[in-house]
Amino acid sequence: MEESLEKILTNYRNNEGNIITILQDLEETFGYIPEEAVNWFSKRLKIPASRFFGIATFYAQFHLKPRGKNIITVCRGTACHVKGSERLLNRLFIELDIPAGEDTSDDLKFTVEKVNCLGACGIAPVVVFNKEVHGKMTLDKLMRDLKSINTDE
Ligand code: FES
Incomplete structure (x- = not known):
């Protein structure tokens, strides 16, 4: 992890970056914002960790838990x-055995997210599998699509 963080720090310094740059790089590198990474940057840049978390929780693009x-x-x-x-x-x-109150399976294979309108109401109900939009979804189709993801490993 240290090596990745150093790289992100260099990127931040080279681009006269702001905290959002760091958060975006962390999200891209790890798929979420690890707490230990935030603490690492907080110490190195002498910026309170709360500033990182404040921004990370404001924008929906950032995730604080592994996905x-x-x-x-x-x-x-x-x-x-x-x-x-x-x-x-x-x-x-x-089907994915996701614990109550969580959105990600314990094996970290699946995260299920909910959104309010994807702008494709004409093909409702809509489900997006890894950025691929599937419209007019039924329970049978959902199970088929899920199986095809499962076997793609
Ligand atoms: S309500 Fe608009 S796409 Fe689902």
Whole structure:
């Protein structure tokens, strides 16, 4: 980790960067913002860790916990809700064995996210598998798509 952090620090200094640059590099490198990395930068740059966390929690693009290798996003906007997105969501949590109150499976294979309208209401309900949009989703299709991700390893 140390080597990656040094690289990010150099990038920050070369670009007269700001904290967001560091957070973006951390997110890209680790897939989330590790607490120990924030503490490392806090010490090196003499900036309180709370400033890093304040910014990281403000922007939805940053994640404070490790995320799954596969990201599945379920739309919960009105059109998708009316067409059964809640059932899809519940099935995903059961199928992927994601603990209550969490969004990522223990084996870090899957993270299930919820969003409010992806702007594709015409093909509701919408589920996004690793940035690939799948519309008019049904429970059967969801299970098929899930299997195809599982076997892609
Ligand atoms: S409500 Fe789901 S795409 Fe708009």
